[in-house]
């Protein structure tokens with residue numbers, strides 16, 4: 001199925017691997033796109049929205065729900081989405097961030113197939129320190145970035161556009177920031193198109209070591 005046809009349907013996502021520790025991280029041959037962002041920002045909700053299946057990824061109003069790397073294979077498109085644990089919520093955030101960084105570094109060192117990282121930020125909030133750290137971290141590793149502004153259904157149109165502009169200037173992502181709502185499906189098709197493009201984009205190939 002070509003990428004355009006795929007954007008009109010649900011992504012056929014299957015959870016194939018869950019890794020809690022670095023030695024559980026698999027070597028996956030397919031192109032991969034990872035989802036990163038603070039706890040509670042809506043990463044797992046986005047997976048479910050793309051798949052059109054509410055119970056595929058576990059979501060929770062309590063931050064810190066996802067504690068593992070979860071690999072979802074998008075069968076028809078041939079790439080993997082990797083739902084990363086959220087970070088930056090616990091009080092001991094330095095230790096938590098250190099753990100997050102180690103797990104992600106372990107992941108990055110095992111794959112040369114990472115094509116891009118989707119950086120999710122909450123549309124309702126001005127850029128947060130942890131969001132900026134993530135963006136800087138990705139930029140330092142030359143990992144192409146797709147910015148997704150989540151919970152757009154809870155944000156006024158004027159504020160949404162202002163935030164989008166702010167992030168475009170701040171992060172200079174590989175693609176224009178996407179306003180997204182897991183509740184209404186806003187931005188879903190645009191994101192599917194960008195994911196399909198990023199997965200095959202030779203410009204967006206392995207990050208610098």
Ligand SMILES: Nc1nc2c(ncn2[C@@H]2O[C@H](COP(=O)(O)OP(=O)(O)OP(=O)(O)O)[C@@H](O)[C@H]2O)c(=O)[nH]1
Nearest residue numbers: 040041042043044045059060064065066086151182
């Ligand atoms: N209104 C609205 N609520 C959302 C949206 N996305 C996520 N939520 C809610 O935000 C909460 C957290 O969502 P999750 O998808 O579990 O967030 P996460 O980023 O995976 O969180 P961790 O696994 O802790 O890192 C849940 O209560 C969701 O229902 C959205 O687009 N709109």
Ligand SMILES: [Mg+2]
Nearest residue numbers: 043044065066
């Ligand atoms: Mg989650």
